Amino acid sequence: MSFHLILFLLFGAVSVGGAINLLAQRHPINSALSLIAVMAALAGDYLLLGAEFVAAVQLIVYAGAIMVLFVFVIMLLNAGVEEETKGSRVAILVGVPGMLIGGVLVAWVVLRRSGTEAVPIGAMPGHPIDIAQLLFHDFLLPFEVTSILILIAIMGAVVLASKPESAAGKVE
Amino acid sequence: MVPLSYYLLLSGFLFACGVAGFLIKRNIITIFMSIELMLNGVNLSFVAFAAHWHALAGQIFVFFVMVVAAAESAVGLAIIIAVYRTRETLNVDQVNLLKL
Numbered sequence: 001m002s003f004h005l006i007l008f009l010l011f012g013a014v015s016v017g018g019a020i021n022l023l024a025q026r027h028p029i030n031s032a033l034s035l036i037a038v039m040a041a042l043a044g045d046y047l048l049l050g051a052e053f054v055a056a057v058q059l060i061v062y063a064g065a066i067m068v069l070f071v072f073v074i075m076l077l078n079a080g081v082e083e084e085t086k087g088s089r090v091a092i093l094v095g096v097p098g099m100l101i102g103g104v105l106v107a108w109v110v111l112r113r114s115g116t117e118a119v120p121i122g123a124m125p126g127h128p129i130d131i132a133q134l135l136f137h138d139f140l141l142p143f144e145v146t147s148i149l150i151l152i153a154i155m156g157a158v159v160l161a162s163k164p165e166s167a168a169g170k171v172e
Numbered sequence: 173m174v175p176l177s178y179y180l181l182l183s184g185f186l187f188a189c190g191v192a193g194f195l196i197k198r199n200i201i202t203i204f205m206s207i208e209l210m211l212n213g214v215n216l217s218f219v220a221f222a223a224h225w226h227a228l229a230g231q232i233f234v235f236f237v238m239v240v241a242a243a244e245s246a247v248g249l250a251i252i253i254a255v256y257r258t259r260e261t262l263n264v265d266q267v268n269l270l271k272l
Contacts, residue, residue: 008174012182019189019209028201035205038186042212045182048174049223054231058215061238066208066245073249074201077256082199083263099188106184110177130228131235139232146239153243160250163257 008048014041026082028074032067039063053131179220186213200255200262204248211241 018038022031039062046055135143186209193206215234222230252262259267 005174008178012178015182016185019186022202022205022209023189023193023196028199028205031202031205035209038209039212042216045179045216046219049179049219051219051222051231051234054215054219054234057235057238061242062208062212066242069245069249070201070205073252077201077253077262079199079201079262082197082202099192103184103188107181110180110184131231134228134232135235138229139236142236146236150239150243153246157246157250160247161253 004048008045011041011044011048014038015045028079028082029071032070032074035070036063036067039067053128176220176224180217183213183217183220186210186216189213198263198265200252200264200267203264204245204252208241208245211237 015038018034018041021034022038025031025034039058043055043058043063046052046058190206190208190210190213193209194203197203197206215237218230218234218237222228222234255267256262258272261267
């Protein structure tokens with residue numbers, strides 16, 4: 001058992017446990033914290049795959065910025081424990097076996113088709129210089145378009161989250 | 173050496189967890205977090221394929237997915253705040269009318 005495989009299993013176990021914990025927890029803040037664990041473990045997986053830049057961005061943008069936004073909204077809205085709702089019996093009776101069968105089929109196909117292939121770790125040119133060359137040369141137009149998207153998103157968030165004029169006037 | 177299929181299975185499992193959370197959760201914020209979990213699962217398969225085929229463009233796609241996810245979460249959380257302001261609830265079962 002190689003060291004890479006051990007590390008992969010470690011990170012994989014953390015991310016799988018975090019994903020299951022996200023489903024099992026009833027309070028959104030616990031779900032948010034387990035999602036942060038999933039994202040940190042995925043950053044470790046990206047490092048194993050030789051993608052240092054993506055791992056750093058994953059930690060900074062996803063686990064840092066986006067999750068802080070989530071936690072901020074959870075605290076701002078004072079979200080409480082989720083209410084129980086009755087699920088349908090048919091969904092459980094049909095859905096769980098169907099999901100299991102589908103999962104086993106997908107796993108079988110994936111393992112059979114690419115079981116002998118191996119990811120060469122560290123052999124890939126994930127250097128920030130190469131990334132920058134690709135990002136600012138080949139993908140320059142999408143990069144600029146995303147900046148416009150971010151600008152629109154900022155304006156949309158401000159407009160949506162701000163109080164309506166009439167309601168604000170009534171309160172004050 | 174870790175086979176590519178292991179990464180794909182992990183990615184698929186994370187995506188399936190995201191779908192399950194999207195369907196069974198009742199809190200709108202947790203549903204939104206499930207969407208982020210799905211995006212993370214897809215990102216993992218992007219990076220795994222990029223490493224497998226020695227194609228760096230996969231990592232660039234992950235970068236774009238992250239940027240779009242950031243924009244999406246900003247707008248989505250603003251929508252959640254607006255919904256909470258008008259309905260006083262985060263339970264999606266009680267948000268079943270387009271107009272109050």
